[in-house]
Amino acid sequence: MAEFELIEQHFTRLTRHTNLGIGDDAALISVSEGMELAISADMLVSGTHFFADADPYQLGWKSLAVNVSDMAAMGAVPKWVTLAIALPQQDDVWLSQFSQGFFACANTFNIDLIGGDTTKTQQKENLTISVQIMGEVPRGQAIKRSGAKVGDDIWVSGPLGKAAVGLQHLLGNLVIDSEAVTEHLAALHMPAPRVDLGIVLRGIANSCLDISDGLLGDLQHILKASNVGAQIQLNAIPTSEFIAQHLDGITFQRYVLAGGDDYELCFTAATDKADQILAVSQQLNLPLSKIGKITHEKALEVLDARQQTITLDSLGYNHFNGH
Amino acid sequence: MAEFELIEQHFTRLTRHTNLGIGDDAALISVSEGMELAISADMLVSGTHFFADADPYQLGWKSLAVNVSDMAAMGAVPKWVTLAIALPQQDDVWLSQFSQGFFACANTFNIDLIGGDTTKTQQKENLTISVQIMGEVPRGQAIKRSGAKVGDDIWVSGPLGKAAVGLQHLLGNLVIDSEAVTEHLAALHMPAPRVDLGIVLRGIANSCLDISDGLLGDLQHILKASNVGAQIQLNAIPTSEFIAQHLDGITFQRYVLAGGDDYELCFTAATDKADQILAVSQQLNLPLSKIGKITHEKALEVLDARQQTITLDSLGYNHFNGH
Numbered sequence: 001m002a003e004f005e006l007i008e009q010h011f012t013r014l015t016r017h018t019n020l021g022i023g024d025d026a027a028l029i030s031v032s033e034g035m036e037l038a039i040s041a042d043m044l045v046s047g048t049h050f051f052a053d054a055d056p057y058q059l060g061w062k063s064l065a066v067n068v069s070d071m072a073a074m075g076a077v078p079k080w081v082t083l084a085i086a087l088p089q090q091d092d093v094w095l096s097q098f099s100q101g102f103f104a105c106a107n108t109f110n111i112d113l114i115g116g117d118t119t120k121t122q123q124k125e126n127l128t129i130s131v132q133i134m135g136e137v138p139r140g141q142a143i144k145r146s147g148a149k150v151g152d153d154i155w156v157s158g159p160l161g162k163a164a165v166g167l168q169h170l171l172g173n174l175v176i177d178s179e180a181v182t183e184h185l186a187a188l189h190m191p192a193p194r195v196d197l198g199i200v201l202r203g204i205a206n207s208c209l210d211i212s213d214g215l216l217g218d219l220q221h222i223l224k225a226s227n228v229g230a231q232i233q234l235n236a237i238p239t240s241e242f243i244a245q246h247l248d249g250i251t252f253q254r255y256v257l258a259g260g261d262d263y264e265l266c267f268t269a270a271t272d273k274a275d276q277i278l279a280v281s282q283q284l285n286l287p288l289s290k291i292g293k294i295t296h297e298k299a300l301e302v303l304d305a306r307q308q309t310i311t312l313d314s315l316g317y318n319h320f321n322g323h
Numbered sequence: 324m325a326e327f328e329l330i331e332q333h334f335t336r337l338t339r340h341t342n343l344g345i346g347d348d349a350a351l352i353s354v355s356e357g358m359e360l361a362i363s364a365d366m367l368v369s370g371t372h373f374f375a376d377a378d379p380y381q382l383g384w385k386s387l388a389v390n391v392s393d394m395a396a397m398g399a400v401p402k403w404v405t406l407a408i409a410l411p412q413q414d415d416v417w418l419s420q421f422s423q424g425f426f427a428c429a430n431t432f433n434i435d436l437i438g439g440d441t442t443k444t445q446q447k448e449n450l451t452i453s454v455q456i457m458g459e460v461p462r463g464q465a466i467k468r469s470g471a472k473v474g475d476d477i478w479v480s481g482p483l484g485k486a487a488v489g490l491q492h493l494l495g496n497l498v499i500d501s502e503a504v505t506e507h508l509a510a511l512h513m514p515a516p517r518v519d520l521g522i523v524l525r526g527i528a529n530s531c532l533d534i535s536d537g538l539l540g541d542l543q544h545i546l547k548a549s550n551v552g553a554q555i556q557l558n559a560i561p562t563s564e565f566i567a568q569h570l571d572g573i574t575f576q577r578y579v580l581a582g583g584d585d586y587e588l589c590f591t592a593a594t595d596k597a598d599q600i601l602a603v604s605q606q607l608n609l610p611l612s613k614i615g616k617i618t619h620e621k622a623l624e625v626l627d628a629r630q631q632t633i634t635l636d637s638l639g640y641n642h643f644n645g646h
Contacts, residue, residue, distance in 0.1 A: 019359060023548070024468050025396035025532050026363040028460070031354040036342060040349035041438040043407035043453060048442055073348035084366035084453050115364040115455070119371055130366060130407050130453035132438070137351070145347050209348050225346070 010099040015112040027114035035136040038076035046127035058189040060101025067133040069263040072198035073210040075143040076135035082115035084130040148207040148226035152268035152294040162187035164259025180242040191263040208267035214258040232292035232302045333422040338435040350437035358459040361399035369450035381512040383424025390456035392586040395521035396533040398466040399458035405438035407453040471530040471549035475591035475617040485510035487582025503565040514586040531590035537581040555615035
């Protein structure tokens with residue numbers, strides 16, 4: 001039952017907004033008056049979501065950050081999280097670094113860790129991290145995937161494709177300039193969830209989600225949930241200088257349209273909200289780009305500079321079967 | 324992204340008390356007026372908590388039941404759960420049976436599944452199940468581990484040791500009568516969390532927890548949290564007919580004092596609550612047994628029939644180091 005010592009040693013911190021934290025059969029929290037609780041769970045598995053020898057600090061950050069991103073996508077304020085880890089052997093150095101990265105993210109977003117469970121597994125390949133996050137959103141104001149309306153502009157935050165470039169660089173499939181390496185690996189290892197943006201988008205955006213599997217794959221969830229289609233302008237999609245300057249054709253399309261792990265937000269809003277959204281971009285010092293329109297025809301179309309339709313099948317996507 | 328089809332196919336059910344269920348970036352729930360939210364997370368790992376070839380229906384039931392038991396131990400009403408599974412290959416038969424067992428338990432306790440995540444792993448040994456449960460308890464009425472008072476009676480529900488006997492039988496370490504097999508394997512595979520008891524114990528018990536790691540190991544969590552000691556009467560501990568008739572000495576002590584996986588409740592209450600507790604036992608048709616007293620001296624003592632102190636070190640326990 002070393003579990004308890006492990007948790008006490010590495011995962012017990014002062015909580016900010018929790019009635020009873022780690023150490024009993026359950027934690028106790030109070031949800032503020034007039035608020036709904038938003039809840040999301042994600043599991044990261046060694047070999048599938050990260051390399052077995054991934055840097056523990058960065059892995060700790062990312063394990064929480066990808067869940068924080070789900071709160072951002074709902075317009076919720078993340079407040080509480082539970083963490084369950086199955087790890088090969090009691091490795092205090094690994095756990096210490098992992099917890100430092102995890103709490104670096106928790107402190108950045110003012111989140112309390114309120115529950116923990118650690119289990120010893122057999123092989124190194126078994127490293128499994130399960131995180132559940134909870135946050136508050138004013139009742140009825142959460143931004144769902146199902147609210148997109150015909151005629152909405154489609155927006156994305158930040159540049160897309162950077163994390164995918166970082167991953168392909170690590171896999172040795174892509175050579176990138178040394179000065180670009182840091183930037184693209186940071187996007188892959190230390191994603192910055194757009195919590196502030198999600199909160200401001202309440203009442204502005206009709207639908208929203210975070211881009212974890214690639215723009216087209218994720219956008220299709222909005223289209224399916226809202227029963228609409230979309231037309232995207234390829235050249236309007238923001239990306240990194242390196243991608244814009246060094247990649248083109250199918251390769252370029254792959255990274256910006258289907259590159260995963262960006263954790264930027266994709267949202268739709270009525271056209272008359274454009275000025276408000278550009279003001280938000282200024283206010284948050286975060287690029288927000290209008291990349292297309294929600295259409296009545298239930299298809300996802302991407303147009304190139306010459307307004308020619310791009311064949312998405314080349315990206316391994318069939319309309320509405322991407323998921 | 325077959326994840327979405329898997330979840331839709333096996334894990335989407337009608338929800339009873341959820342504002343937004345599976346399918347968006349997060350689920351949305353409302354916590355009732357005047358209630359606190361109780362939250363607990365548990366991870367079950369193949370090879371550590373169950374056999375890789377465990378019956379999927381029973382595994383589904385137990386994965387949820389052990390978490391429901393944490394709600395019972397707090398006096399909370401379980402209402403919502405999220406489930407993350409990492410499984411070796413997309414096995415529809417396994418997932419179908421697992422989800423049937425999981426929902427059998429969910430329906431028994433009126434719990435909504437509000438979040439899901441399934442991941443493909445490499446080896447069969449990697450099967451990992453991560454559950455987080457949430458429930459409601461009237462603000463300030465949760466039964467904590469830290470409330471035990473000197474002079475309190477110590478109570479346990481049901482018989483202890485049955486699950487441990489079932490496990491040792493499976494491991495081939497213990498031969499038991501064929502008519503006893505069913506009873507003891509059921510205790511191991513399909514535990515019955517004591518939710519009704521936990522709710523009734525609000526305002527009666529001073530402290531409570533569920534017995535998952537064995538009576539002594541778990542009781543020590545109460546003693547440590549409450550800064551008290553305890554004296555237990557071995558012969559007052561309820562157990563099964565098979566254990567009482569066929570096991571004795573150290574073997575008997577191992578099963579009733581240190582046998583895990585029982586998921587009965589251990590609680591303490593003032594002596595003048597005894598009649599009320601016996602009435603509860605009648606009302607719930609659930610045996611509740613007074614097995615000892617909370618003491619001022621910070622030690623855990625177990626007395627045999629002749630009021631001789633039993634050496635617990637023989638059970639692998641050192642006082643206050645059992646955890």
